[in-house]
């Protein structure tokens with residue numbers, strides 16, 4: 001399967017969000033990545049339902065919603081109602097992860113699990129068959145524009161081995177500090193989906209930058 005590019009609108013210009021989403025519609029982006037932060041699970045607050053609903057009205061690509069919030073199970077149906085196609089919760093925020101994954105699937109959305117940099121992929125072994133996307137955080141969640149953590153390559157390889165061993169077809173998504181330099185190595189290690197925020201939106205030509213990420217050959 002060709003790899004997917006999911007630009008993160010966390011790095012968009014919120015004063016012209018509709019234009020930035022339209023730019024993504026015209027680009028080679030596959031998904032639109034939407035980062036929700038609550039000021040509790042992570043030390044930052046981004047945006048909530050009304051903003052996501054506004055994005056959804058313009059977006060012509062699936063919305064990949066990454067919940068960096070405590071007690072995500074309280075809001076799954078609402079995120080689906082405002083247009084989330086994939087809903088990712090953090091393993092560290094879910095004491096009843098299996099139940100939360102079933103809850104996401106019951107809405108019709110794809111179920112994702114995100115892992116902080118310190119969380120081993122082996123903790124997913126008993127729920128891997130219930131996951132559509134594993135989001136490996138390659139920065140500590142909460143802020144865009146941070147430095148990529150090199151240990152991520154090893155985690156991708158470990159997760160890839162778990163997927164092969166269990167026959168799972170779940171996608172491996174990498175989120176944080178992704179750029180043109182590390183993207184080929186991430187794909188070679190087994191990544192399927194690259195999230196890129198600041199690298200795309202701070203570039204002179206975001207459409208071309210997305211195209212360049214999309215056409216990387218390994």
Ligand SMILES: O=C(CO)[C@H](O)[C@H](O)COP(=O)(O)O
Pocket residue numbers: 008010011033035066068139140141142143144145146175176177178195196197198199
């Ligand atoms: O989840 C996130 C932060 O918690 C962002 O999606 C991630 O940091 C992407 O931004 P950048 O490409 O600028 O690092």
